[in-house]
Amino acid sequence: MASREFKDHYREQRIFFNRTIVAGLVVLLMLLSLAARYYYLQVVQHDVFSTLSDRNRMQLQPITPTRGLIYDRNGVLLADNQPTFSLTIVRERVKDMEETLAFLSDLIEIAPEDIESFEKRLHQRRRPYESVTLKTRLNEDEIAKVAVNRHLLAGVEVEADLIRYYPQGEDFAHMLGYVGRISEQELKKVDPANYSGTQYYGKLGVEGHYEELLHGQAGFQTVETDVRGRVLRVLEKVAPTPGADISLNIDTELQKVAVKALDGRKGAVVAIDPKTGGILALVSTPSFDPNLFVTGIDSKTYKELQNSPAIPLFNRALRGQYPPGSTIKPFVGVAGLDTEKVNTGTTVWDPGYYQLKGDERKYRDWKRQGHGWVDLKAAIAQSCDVFFYDLGYRMGVDSMQQYLAQFGFGQLTAYDIDNARDGILPSREWKRGVKGLPWFPGDSINMSIGQGYMLTTPLQLATGMAVLANRGHWVAPRLIKTINEVEVTDVPSPPDMQLHQEWYWDYVIKAMEEVMHGRHGTARGSGRGAEYRMAGKTGTAQVIGIKQGERYDADAIAEEYRDHGLFIGFAPVNNPKIALAVVVENGGGGSSAAAPVARKVFDAYLVGESTKLQAAK
Structure with missing residues (x-):
């Protein structure tokens, strides 16, 4: 009889019911919070995350224009563009740059001057995901070694490129001048959009004076990439305008x-x-x-x-x-x-x-x-x-x-x-x-x-x-x-x-x-x-x-x-x-x-x- 007095079924049912209500409210509140967060992410922030997603798989890449050629008065080629293969690195895709450079140096021969020049260009003003050249004029053996180890080299690519070549050599050096790696100071003088991806700049002579004409107008392309940053397909492309070909009065x-x-x-x-x-x-x-x-x-x-x-x-x-x-x-x-x-x-x-x-x-x-x-x-x-x-x-x-x-x-x-x-x-x-x-x-x-x-x-x-x-x-x-x-x-x-x-x-x-x-x-x-x-006139000029x-x-x-x-x-x-x-x-x-x-x-x-x-x- 005494035990029955202590067992209150009504009270137990009421407590259970209250707890069920509280638990349900907590679950409902959590579901509403989850739904609100889902709404915020999927609806309110849709454009933001869609853009971030696109950035992960789509990149805007500059297309460097082909530099104009230089001829003499009779059509003899004085400045040409020769195809070559270059080793490039995209900094944003590399987790450890020092480790990557060390691995590449063990893989192929890279001169200390190349690494020093690369590091300078790496810190120059440039677009995100823009590749920077580490070494040019790769031979077939070097290309093969990089290709075999490609899965270990995120952000490293072998790119086809055109570099300047002067077939007449020394005879025209002082008149033509030459192109060289574009410097930070030169980048400040030019249109950054037009020189996106440009590696070379006219330094002296004809190359320097007619740089704007010879360079041309850069183009751009939107590409889709995989998780390693490699291009899967081109989504949109604006072709570059090649530089002007010029001929000189030089014979x-x-x-x-x-x-x-x-x-x-x-x-x-x-x-x-x-x-x-x-x-x-x-x-x-x-x-x-x-x-x-x-x-x-x-x-x-x-x-x-x-x-x-x-x-x-x-x-x-x-x-x-x-x-x-x-x-x-x-x-x-x-x-x-x-x-x-x-x-x-x-x-x-x-x-x-x-x-x-x-x-x-x-x-x-x-x-x-x-x-x-x-x-x-x-x-x-x-x-x-x-x-x-x-x-x-x-x-x-x-x-x-x-x-x-x-x-x-x-x-x-x-x-x-x-x-x-x-x-x-x-x-x-x-x-x-x-x-x-x-x-x-x-x-x-x-x-x-x-x-x-x-x-x-x-x-x-x-x-x-x-x-x-x-x-x-x-x-x-x-x-x-x-x-x-x-x-x-x-x-x-x-x-x-x-x-x-x-x-x-x-x-x-x-x-x-x-x-x-x-x-x-x-x-x-x-x-x-x-x-x-x-008609002529000779002259002798004293030096001392x-x-x-x-x-x-x-x-x-x-x-x-x-x-x-x-x-x-x-x-x-x-x-x-x-x-x-x-x-x-x-x-x-x-x-x-x-x-x-x-x-x-x-x-x-x-x-x-x-x-x-x-x-x-």
């Missing part, structure tokens, strides 16, 4: 003739078509192989080029600044005639030296015994220093500077050439500002024969020669001829040079013709036997000063201190087709060192051209 055969004529000596040759301003040859020797720089030159080879006493990386044609020596005399002669400081009847006695009144210093003529009585024509033909000493003294620096500037000296006049130096065309203001001294009469005397403070580049000498050949008509020098086979004609040029009498041009040109073909011409040896008439009373002895001094040999000229005289300048560093006299080089270039262009035409007929 490949003429360029090679000029290189061969210099015969390994330090120097430069610049040849211009006076009618169009087209640069036919632009040579600087010694040179280097531009292909070494395309995918990255190794430090040992680069140091050898940098430390070479011949300075092969230095572009003498554009950046070499030399005293013009006697090559300046025709230009000074034009100025003398137009300022009426001399005329065709003016003669000067040359005893072998020139002396100012009240000055003990003697300005020596290159011919120790002198030339006797000479007029302007004879002074140019025989390169009489004393005549020009006298003319320079009477003209003064102001007139000389004014006229020489009109020939392009002391300034940059080329249309599409970068990194050229503008030389020095001294004036009173220049000397006061640079030297802190006034201009002296002796400075004018030195300037009249291209010595003293005046410096010119081979490009400037050839430009001035083209203006003189055109009798004052200016056409700015340029490398470009066509862009995608469309002729480039709108090239701005300085104003033409106007003289008081047109026959002054003919008089000076006739004197230059005497240099090559006259009985006493300084370059008569190089003019002998030519099938055409040419010679004391009063001493004689220059080339054998007694080191080669690097010997005189430079120079030559300027054009041909044919009556219908100029080519004007040029030659500089042979430490080569000695212009008549012995530079004029023979010019003759070979003239023959190659004029005689060789006529031979081709006859063969074609």
Whole structure:
């Protein structure tokens, strides 16, 4: 009876019912929370997670445009694109970069320079999931080793690529320039979208100046990838626009003739078509192989080029600044005639030296015994220093500077050439500002024969020669001829040079013709036997000063201190087709060192051209 009093079925049922209600409410609440979370994820956040999912399986990849090709005036290929295979890595797909690089280094040969360059590019500005090249020019054995171990190399791919190749090698290095790995600084200057995926950038020369044209417009594609990041299919594609093909005024055969004529000596040759301003040859020797720089030159080879006493990386044609020596005399002669400081009847006695009144210093003529009585024509033909000493003294620096500037000296006049130096065309203001001294009469005397403070580049000498050949008509020098086979004609040029009498041009040109073909011409040896008439002027530029009373002895001094040999000229005289300048560093006299080089270039262009035409007929 007592146990029954303690058992309350109603109370137990009520407790059970309450607990069931609570448990049901908890379960219901949990189900509602789960449903709410499900709704939030599937409905509210649908777009977000859909996008994240797509990012895992779809990637937007840039498509690098094919770089434009470069040809010479005759269609000879100067800059090509060669197919190659490169080893690339996508950083976002690699779990441990150090471990991956170590594994790859054990698998195939990877130079420390490649790894260092890779790490630099890895931290440059780039798009997510954009591959970075570790090594280029993989051979078949290396490709096979990577393929066999592909399952162990997440984020590592072997990609087909096009790299720049220069078939003409050293002969065109200074003129063409080269492409190299794009740097962080260069990336900041360009459109990041257009250069997505681009590995190479034009560094110098034509490649640098026409980078925007040659590069083209990048394309893009949306691809679907697997869990390893490998492409399964292309979903959408915007094709890239290839870079423009350009042709230059350069004549490949003429360029090679000029290189061969210099015969390994330090120097430069610049040849211009006076009618169009087209640069036919632009040579600087010694040179280097531009292909070494395309995918990255190794430090040992680069140091050898940098430390070479011949300075092969230095572009003498554009950046070499030399005293013009006697090559300046025709230009000074034009100025003398137009300022009426001399005329065709003016003669000067040359005893072998020139002396100012009240000055003990003697300005020596290159011919120790002198030339006797000479007029302007004879002074140019025989390169009489004393005549020009006298003319320079009477003209003064102001007139000389004014006229020489009109020939392009002391300034940059080329249309599409970068990194050229503008030389020095001294004036009173220049000397006061640079030297802190006034201009002296002796400075004018030195300037009249291209010595003293005046410096010119081979490009400037050839430009001035083209203006003189055109009798004052200016056409700015340029490398470009066509862009995608469309002729480039709108090239701005300085104003033409106007003289008081047109026959002054003919008089000076006739004197230059005497240099090559006259009985006493300084370059008569190089003019002998030519099938055409040419006008020219030799020059010898001192590298070191010679004391009063001493004689220059080339054998007694080191080669690097010997005189430079120079030559300027054009041909044919009556219908100029080519004007040029030659500089042979430490080569000695212009008549012995530079004029023979010019003759070979003239023959190659004029005689060789006529031979081709006859063969074609």
